[in-house]
Amino acid sequence: MNNSLKKYRFFWPVVFLAPFVICFFLFNLYPILYSFYMSTLDWAGYNQKVYVGFKNFISIFTKDKLFWKSVLNTLKIGLSGFPIALVLGLIFAALLANTKRFKNALQTMNFLPYITTPVAIGMIFTFIFEQHIGIFNKLIVAMGGKAINFIGSAKYAPFVIAFMIIWRNTGYFMTMYLAGITSISEDLYEAAKIDGASNLQCFFRITIPLLRPVTTFLTITSLIYMFQMFDEANLLFTNQTSSTVGGPSQSCLTIVWNFYNQAFGSNPRMGYASAMACVLFVIIAIVSVIGLRLMNGKED
Amino acid sequence: MKIKTACKTVFLVLMSVISLIPFYLMFSMSTFKSExxxxxxxLIPSNYFIENLKTIFASNFVRSYLNSFIISVCAMFFSVLICSMAGYAMNVYQFRLKKVMNMFIMMTMMVPTQIGIIGYMIEMRNLRINNTLLPMIFVWLASGLGAYWMISFFKTSLPLELVESARIDGANELQIYFQIALPCIRPGILTLALLQFLWSWNSYMYPLVFVNKTENYTIPIFVKSLASAFRTDYGAQLAGLTLATIPVLIIFSFGAKSMIRGLTAGAVKG
Structure with a gap:
């Protein structure tokens, strides 16, 4: 008996957990740790490695205006995109929850953007917002307005990306919220109705508080995603022949795009880019820890 | 009351149209000659779709499509296996360090894998597999979110008594896992499989770093390769992207219901 118990306490747990742990260490954690090591080097990836200590970090924090610009850009794009997508998703879910007809069709339609390839999204959004040929601008001109150079101006371009984020994620957020709402007991709403609560009161006093776990989950995953944003920004500008890194006056250069360009661009600085990755890692770690606290907090 | 319902309907329809327009544009624009x-x-489809298809099939499209498919299927199959094994272990066994393991899996969910890409590239180069499709598969295997979901799926859908009684009947752990546990969480498995396929299929940055020869092109890289300084064949690009959307569209329309149900399991039960 003792032997068989041991089997369930040691042998089988190890067998079942080992693949996950090993793969995580090999392909996810080790590369990050290696990047930490590389952040102390001056290295282009092929030539002699030169150890420079903390010099890369010192440059990032004291000299590198572009890095901080990219941080600000990322925050600007992400914070003007994700909160709107969250709110829209929530409203949408609440409305859809008491819709009977076409519920599934509406839900599926709105989920489609989430499964579309980012490359396609980038192209289509270029076609929609381009100054001369863009459909949106044609519409503006047709209504008597003046065409706006959305993609070519530092003022508007970040918001085009924010709009891409809203477009892509609203349906996904809605789906998450909708399932959350479905799991709220009907009795709560009926009791509230008997006490004379209006629909709006129900929404603010019952639905929103009870959806907090979903909101927390979505907020944390969005924040982590936001700091790693690359595809949307990069793809909006890839198809233009005169493409510059970061879009018009680098207003769309996100942290990861900047990092990617330093590491794999025409003048690779892998050590320096690794140092950027480390700074980003610390930022994400802080956000995650706070997030985890919030997630665990609700269980107590 | 009537006005309210009308407002609601207008809002829902408007949002759905906005959701659909870019999607629809991709299809309809792919039927045009680039110029x-x-x-x-x-908005009205033209008649050049077949020509666009000819262009991409004459190029490297089939190979790229196949590569994307191999990558996504492998990533999907192995990550679902690995994550569900972890989820099974965390629910069925009592062992030392279980709390630590739980924290570890929570942590893996938060680790931003993408920013380790430089170290990953060097690692793959040292293993001499940086010119293959393997790096684009390996990175998906240990999905933190996947393991976390599998844990919560097993928690709600696998009665431990079932495992106990199977053990008494003499089944070994692998049999129990494959024949009893996995069927219990089929919706969860399906959801994770769909998402893993979707993520690896749509992945952009890893191919950008790891693809350096035409034989290894994936769809996003192939589509990019159709753009040149002289003439970018938008029509052909969009035709390629339209075809690239078909597998996810098919998988999604089959699994939409269980996926939408499964997506939230982790978030709601947290």
Whole structure:
């Protein structure tokens, strides 16, 4: 008996957990740790490695205006995109929850953007917002307005990306919220109705508080995603022949795009880019820890 | 009351149309000759789709499609296996360090894998597999979110008594896992499989770093390769992207219901 118990306490747990742990260490954690090591080097990836200590970090924090610009850009794009997508998703879910007809069709339609390839999204959004040929601008001109150079101006371009984020994620957020709402007991709403609560009161006093776990989950995953944003920004500008890194006056250069360009661009600085990755890692770690606290907090 | 319902309907329909327009544009624009896309009305399909298909099939499209498919299927199969094994272990066994393991899996969910890409590239180069498709598969295997979901799925859908009684009947752990546990969480498995396929299929940055020869092109890289300084064949690009959307569309329309149910399991039960 003792032997068989041991089997369930040691042998089988190890067998079942080992693949996950090993793969995580090999392909996810080790590369990050290696990047930490590389952040102390001056290295282009092929030539002699030169150890420079903390010099890369010192440059990032004291000299590198572009890095901080990219941080600000990322925050600007992400914070003007994700909160709107969250709110829209929530409203949408609440409305859809008491819709009977076409519920599934509406839900599926709105989920489609989430499964579309980012490359396609980038192209289509270029076609929609381009100054001369863009459909949106044609519409503006047709209504008597003046065409706006959305993609070519530092003022508007970040918001085009924010709009891409809203477009892509609203349906996904809605789906998450909708399932959350479905799991709220009907009795709560009926009791509230008997006490004379209006629909709006129900929404603010019952639905929103009870959806907090979903909101927390979505907020944390969005924040982590936001700091790693690359595809949307990069793809909006890839198809233009005169493409510059970061879009018009680098207003769309996100942290990861900047990092990617330093590491794999025409003048690779892998050590320096690794140092950027480390700074980003610390930022994400802080956000995650706070997030985890919030997630665990609700269980107590 | 009538006005309210009308407002609601308008809002829902408007949102759905906005959701659909870019998607629809991709389809309809792929039927245009590249130079004609912006001349006419792109909302009404033209007649150049077959020509565009000919262009991409004459190029490296089939190989790229196949590569994307191999990567996504492998990533999907192995990550679902690995994550569900972890989820099973965390629910069925009592062992030392279980709390630590739980924290570890929570942590893996938060680790931003993408920013380790430089170290990952060097690692793959040292293993001499940086010119293969393997790096684009390996990175998906240990999905933190996947393991976390599998844990919560097993928690709600696998009665431990079932495992106990199977053990008494003499089944070994692998049999129990494959024949009893996995069927219990089929919706969860399906959801994770769909998402893993979707994520690896749509992945952009890893191919960008790891693809350096035409034989290894994936769809996003192939589509990019159709753009040049002299003439970018938008029509062909969009035709390629339209075809690239088909597998996810098919998988999604089959699994939409269980996926939408499964997506939230982790978030709601947290």
């Amino acid at each position: 004609m896309i912006f001349q006419g009305n792109p």
